[in-house]
Amino acid sequence: MSRLGIAGGVIQVLVVTGGAPVLTGVMRQVRARLEGRAGPGLRQPWSDLRKLLRKEPVTPAGTGELFRVAPLVLLATTVVVAGVSPFVTTASAIGPAADLFAVVALLAMGTATLALAAIDTGTAFGGMGASREMTIMALVEPTLLMSVFALSVRAGSTNLSAIVTAVVRDPARVASPAGLLAAVALILVTIAETGRLPVDNPATHLELTMVHEAMILEYAGPDLAVVELASSMRLTVFLGLLVTLFVPWGIAVTAAPLALAAGTAAFAAKVTICGAALAAGEVFMAKLRLFRVPELLGGSFLLALLAVAASVFLGAA
Amino acid sequence: MVTLLMAAPVLVPVCVAICYLLAGWRPLTAWLAPVSAALTLASALALAAVLPGSRAALDGLIRADRLTEFMLIVIGSVGLLATAATPAWLRGEIAAGRATTRTAARHSVLVQLFLAAMAAAVLAASLGVTWVAIEATTVATAFLVGQRRTRAAVEAAWKYVVICSAGIALALLGLLLLNAAAAHAGAGTGLDWARLAAAATRLNPAVTRIAVALLIVGFGTKAGLAPLHAWLPDAHGQAPAPVSALMSGVLLSVAFCAILRVTAIADLVLGTGFTRALLAVLGLGSLLVAASLLIRQRDYKRMLAYSSIEHMGVMALGAAAGGPLALAAVLLHMLGHGLAKGSLFVSAGRMLQATGTSRIDGVRGLASRLPLLAACTGAGVLALAGFPPFSLFASEIGIIRAGFATGLGGVTAAALILMIVITAALLAHTSRMLLGTDAAAGPAAGGGNGSSAGGAGASDVTAGLAPVVIALAACAVLGLYAGPLAGLLHSAAHTLTRTP
């Protein structure tokens, strides 16, 4: 693990942790403005977190240890992913952990743990949310893997930093059919996994439609704060993966302070832009029926498969 | 001395038969039969020990070579099993009022004559005498099959005698033709198989073909091979259990031994092609018949009978493959099948006494009612299905290996498929009888009669099973380690395949 990697890791963790709620704020603000509302302002999410953290921790009756540990696991997985993925620098803090398979598995693990916690409450809401979340996850994880495989085939490695380095070396390959297909698939997956429209509506508590919110219904106080922080960080991480894999421009290749600063700034800017675009898109979209969601995900899985095949054929050609 | 040993297997049973004729069936005399069978076995073993090669006695009337010794061992061991199980069975019958001491005595006499005839059949030096002895077994067993004078018993006996006599008559015709060929060969040989083999090169092939074909089909009748197999399920189903054990375990093998002798001669005259084709067809036919009738079988004694047809078919395939390995496997299969089938028929007899019905769907949950009986039955069926450690596994492996090696690949593959079906049917029927709770068996087992008989029989049903356990254990040991018997097997197979 190089100095570059260490520096990148530390910066990324800090940036993501601190910036994730801000990003959420930005997105809410964008939506509000587009819908003609004033909006709560960018700092609102942070204030919500602070408020929640001050509340007394509450344990719902009949829940076990796992219910209490789950938020921490969710947070930990997300932080580790944020630390090892090459967002700011092309090197990774823990090289052997920056493997695509590992990153995807970590993200899945977070979801799975939260789903188990939701089942553990034994409420109908919890079970419903968990069931829906796992259904989505079961289709999201393979799509995620496939869409990045499409890139790793050309890079000859599934290590994220290797992929990013390769892309940085010749940016042209992003424009290849494989790259485009993979990008579309990854965007769809990101939307589904982070619980945005049209898959899930983060702003609703209507049991017919909610997925993520149903799972965390029983959380309150600091636990809820951790969950909220972790999920906003997940959103950031997913967007970060998206931008770092497809538009890695500005990423730091040396440990020079300037380069690091530039990388950080570029990363923040790109993620913010993506987030804003996502929010803007959501305004013009209605939520899908839950059982139409698998069709969407199946489509994206197919795209990813095509991306892999295309990368092979065109790579051989 | 050796002559005495050779004559003993015939003489001892005859003497015992006379004893029964005079003394009748008493608790004391009841154990004469096992003793005579044991003596047969002992003399066979002694013969195998002292007599290295072939030897004739009583001025060429009887001759013993390795094959004869092995067949005598088969007769002795299975005979011992069946006769040792007889007293308990007869007591059960008498208790149930289906037999009297007079029938018991007649039964014992006929069984002894039956054993003597079979021993004579394998000891005879002349194929003619072998034929006479085999036909004599029909006569001796006819009344055993019809012992219970019910309609079914009489019907079975009639079919048995008519079909067997007709089939064996064909064999006689074949014998006469073979004799004519031999006479024309000018060896003045008569039908002594050793001299026939010696003079084989001079026999007229065209005549020998016809003769051998008729002989194989004819003796095949008695060996339970298709197409004249149909007497077998009826007779085995109706005969008293120990007799079924003897018929299925030994009689078929004795007849098959005659076929082996004929085949050995025919191969010298005609080359292996002719008998190979004939035996393969008969074997496959038997397997097909057995499979077709086992799938939806409703009667467990008939089920065992059809499985005998199957195993005879397997042996026929082995004989068709020919060669030392295949023939050794066939002989081992004879012994293993004799032991397994014998113990199964004995257990089936006890089952009949316990449940009062021979229908498969009349017996349920036997494992929870009569564990020992169920264990014996299950083990026997597994042995028949060719599972290790029972010796049928080893022999079937040998037969199939030889089959694939001698270019009978297609036939062997077809046989394998049929054997899978047969095994599936056997296991399915047996598991229905043995497994589960006997709650279901209440009404099915012939109403109150069945259950009451079960209650009464439960105590003494397990009594007579010691021989069965021993036989199955022997079968299992044989499958893992044949010991000195392996040498006997190979030399016996060698006597059949040697060239003059």
Add this chain to the structure above:
Amino acid sequence: MTGYVQSLDLACGALLVTAVVIVWRRRLSAIIRTFALQGTALAAIAAILAAHGHDPRLGAVAAGVLVLRAVALPWLLRRALGSGPDAGGRETRPLINVTASLLAVAALTMLAYAVSRPLTALDPSPAADAIPVGIAVTLSGFFVLVTRRRAVSQLAGFLLMDNGITATGFLTTADTGLLVELGVSLDVLLAVVVLRVLAGRMRDVFGDTDLDDLRELRD
């Protein structure tokens, strides 16, 4: 010499004719009578061969055959027929009607001739030429066995078969050894006795029934 040949052919002809008649007739008593005739013909064959070969042992055998097949066995058959209401009963409608049966027998005779060509070629002699007759009789005996419904007529079929075989044995003029011949005859006698007893038992348990109705044992 010609006398020998003619008499031998005459006897063999008689053998075949009686076989055909047995297939033809339906009345059981008639069948048994014909069977006795056939036994005589068989004995005649043996006697002729004995006379021609100056073979006293064969002569003795001929005498034995005469006693066994022309007297003893028919007597047994008549006993089996019993003295009940069905004495001299008829073979009620055989499985294959008489005309067809006769045609079948003709075909079987042809087959016998075709099959036994190598036998006649083995050592050409008047006796060997007649071997096909023996085989034809055997086959038609088997045919009777298959097609006749009554216990007694089946018994007759079995004996017809056996006569054919014995005739073949004589005509091949090959000595099988006294022991075998005695054993064979004894076995046949015993088999017939057994069958006769069984037939009696069947009459007891089933009444005088059609063998084809014996279908208790089936799958």
Add this chain to the structure above:
Amino acid sequence: MSLAGSGLVLAVAVASLACLAVLALPARFRPAAAGAGAALAGAGGLVSGIAMLSGRTFTVALPGALPLSGLEFTAGRLSGYFVAVTGAVAIPAGVYAIGYARHAGTSRSACVFLPLFAVSMLLVPVSATAATLLLCWELMALTSLLLVLAEHRRRPEVAEAGRWYAVMTHLGFACILAGLMLTGGGSLAAGRHLSPALAGTVFVLALIGFGSKAGAVPLHAWLPRAHPEAPSHVSALMSAAMVNMGVYGIVRTGFGLLGGGARWWWLLVMLLGVVSSLYGILQAAVSSDLKRLLGYSTTENMGLVLTGVGAAGLFEDSGHRMLAGLALAAALLHVAGHAAFKTLLFLSAGSAAQRAGTRDLDALGGLRAGMPATTAAFGWGALAASALPPGTAFVSEWLLVQALIHGLRSGGTIGAVVLPAAVAAVALTAGLAVATFVKAFGTGFLARPRSDGAARATEAPASMLAGMGLAAAACALLALLPGIVLPALARAAGVAAGPAVTGLVTLRLSGAAGELSPLLLTLALLAVMMAAAGCLRALPGRRARRAARLWDCGSGPLTARMEYTATSFAEPLQRVFDDVLAPETDIDVTHLDEARYLVTAVQYRRMVPDRIEHRLYRPVLAAVRAWGTAGRRLAPGSVHRYLGYGFCAVTVLLIVLAVTR
């Protein structure tokens, strides 16, 4: 006789002694004797397997045994690997059996055959001749069959499962028999040259035979029936060790006996693997019987292994030895990992089912209160099974994916068509596995009990916990330090170009870019969790935890009937894969007698049948039954008919003789 041989001899001796002891001892001590025997035999196997892997060899020839064929055993590295895995499974299973059998009160036979089963499995891989292999194989099948039947008095399904198992295993045996005999039926050593057609036939036969034992679709029908019905330690032995024998057979036949071969062989194997993994995990995802779910998951994992084996064959065929070694190593590592976590899962599921008195996930739940240790064990196993870090399947599937991804470049045209599909299948399997095991663990062990049995369940006895503990430790070892088995893998895979993966803490692919360190990953996770927890504690104005009621929408306390059941949990997934699973639903509405329009009760039933079983096996069974019914006409009871058979046969025979001369 080297250590390798003596270990096996010891195993055989111990097992036979244990059998005698079981037969002799009173019922009270039987389970202990049997379990101890199995465990000791397993230990012997483990030792000798490790010895073989480290290069010790031995050859035992018993010409006298098994008449007409003789027996011969010999050591090999591949054999050593499978012997070691089997032994390692037998140890915890044996320990567990002591407590399980005592409380289940199983019959004598159930105890007698346990050590025999273990030892016969140990002997399969070291068989040197066809006859030896067949004998050990059939002994293994027989003993396992009898063990499956152990509880036949309790449930009628047991007999049915036994029938399926017996027939399927016999079918497989016949195929293996035919295949081996076609090669001459002699030694299993390589170097026999057969014509391509014959070799292909042999391989296909072997694939059918061994594949059915490995539970590969469509030959899997027996597996989800037999594995659940057996006592749980037997299920563990079958599902974690016996299925591996199928893999061993395929590898040994394909690479060893036939020495590689045509490309289509391996494409076939890969197809089998892909289909099995997908179908298996789908059925597992919608099944609501805990042990049946585990059985289907076995099919899935064997599918992954076969995918790896097939890929190895393809790479070998196209000359990429390194990739071949990588793929084979991945397959073998997955074999070991699957053995570990499947043992753990079956053992813990068994104790749960035994204590709660049901295997039905819809009736289980809430066990974490009554039996915490078992719950923890199952959770650990579920984590390992669902390819999440830190789990064993995670590492092996990573290796497998690495092999496939790197093969994409060099697989040639066929590779370019097949490998992406394989990668997709693996990815999809991984995703579905997570959902499946979340369902199994969540609805089975967490939440509120759904039946009295589950509510009353108490912790399992010490020996059963000990068995689970051993398996759990094995899982942890393989998950965190897979590096320690890598040398063994390389030797077993027998790669000429040296080990494909190296490193103890960090696995590095040699010859291709790619590294993974499960240990570092886990440590990082733990560190972050600790830190976060610390921060939470250090919060200003922190107050003590307070218990609160669940949110019940203000309508009284929540009952267990309001919970999501396993079935309802899986419903969306099943809806997604409707076309593959083809669930059957039937609704019957009972109306009021007075008015047809008033409904008294509505009953709704939905089952997800094994579709392949319906489409493939039902027709065959029906055909056989029809054959049997038709066959009865052969024996109508008419003596004339019977004689007629003979008469016609003789006539035909004579005609043939007359015509041909």
